[in-house]
Amino acid sequence: MSFDRQHLRFSVDLSSKTGHEAILTHIEGELKHLEHVREYLTKRAKVELDYASALTRINTVASKVINDNEKESPIRKAWGTYIAESETKAKLITEFTNILNSTTLKRLDQLIEDKRNLLKVYRIEKFRVDSGCKQESDEIDRLRKTYQDNAKESETGKRKYEEVRAKDKLNGKDWERSKDKYVKTTMKLHHNHNDYVLALKSGNCHQGFYNDVFVPTMLNSLQYLQEEYVEEWKDVLQDVFHLTNCCREEYMSSSQAVQASVTEVKRDQEYANFINNNRQNQKPALAFIFDPSLLQLTSTGVTADELVLNDLTMEKLEYRCVLILEFAFSLCPLF
DSSP: OOOOTTSOOHHHHSOSHHHHHHHHHHHHHHHHHHHHHHHHHHHHHHHHHHHHHHHHHHHHHHHHTOOGGGGGSHHHHHHHHHHHHHHHHHHHHHHHHHHIIIIIHHHHHHHHHHHHHHHHHHHHHHHHHHHHHHHHHHHHHHHHHHHHHHHHHHHHHHHHHHHHHHSSSOOHHHHHHHHHHHHHHHHHHHHHHHHHHHHHHHHHHHHHHIIIIIHHHHHHHHHHHHHHHHHHHHHHHHHHHHHHOOOOHHHHHHHHHHHHHHHTOOGGGTTHHHHHHHOOOOOOOOOOOOOGGGGGGOOSOOOTTOOOOSTTTHHHHHHHHHHHHHHHHHHOTTO
């Protein structure tokens, strides 16, 4: 089992939790689709057989009224040929539909069962391995919490032991009791420390194997089998096409109608109706006009639409001129 570089892979792009859920949803969707296909083909086969049976009945009735004398008439002979070919068509429909029922639908049933079993195995294995990783993680969390508790107990035992030793009158029993408790809590802490260190290394090892080996291998295997089933699915569809394709005029007319509608699509006409239906003449923009009533409010001799140039305004106008030039150059840097 190998994939070329151009081949998109589950193990590369779908190894996350979201990818896992997407895979489950996708396979479940495929199974539902295949079940719909099976339901349709089962009903289609019944319709075909009923049609062939009905066609045979009316062909039998029609052939009984045709005698050898009528075959001398070309037009009546043509009608006899039509009835004979109609019966041939009924037999072909029956033959091909029986093959569909006996072979193609059984292959489809097997495909559905295989994909359902694959999904079940993938779910079980993924859950089993994820559970193992969770146990590792839970154990690390547990040891970290007990580490905190044991460290506190050890420090408390040490402090009490040192307090007993520091007393002027040393009591042997108190000293032995505090020493024993200090040793036990320290030993418990050290064991906890070692367990915690080993659990971390085990967890990292397990996690590395999970991410680098198990998940990629499992996803590669899943993808390989899924693609094998795609080939089987394709073969089933090919069988369905061959067994139900009669190249009838109705099918050709339908295809031609679709092709004609597609051919009529022109990119330069796609939005023509939209533009015509929403076309609206743009109103001319209204020019901004100096309000003459403002001039009545001042007696400084200013004039509408003319700049005031004097010692009071020259400096600011020059500055604004510089800003305008800078803005113009920024818009046309090569000017």
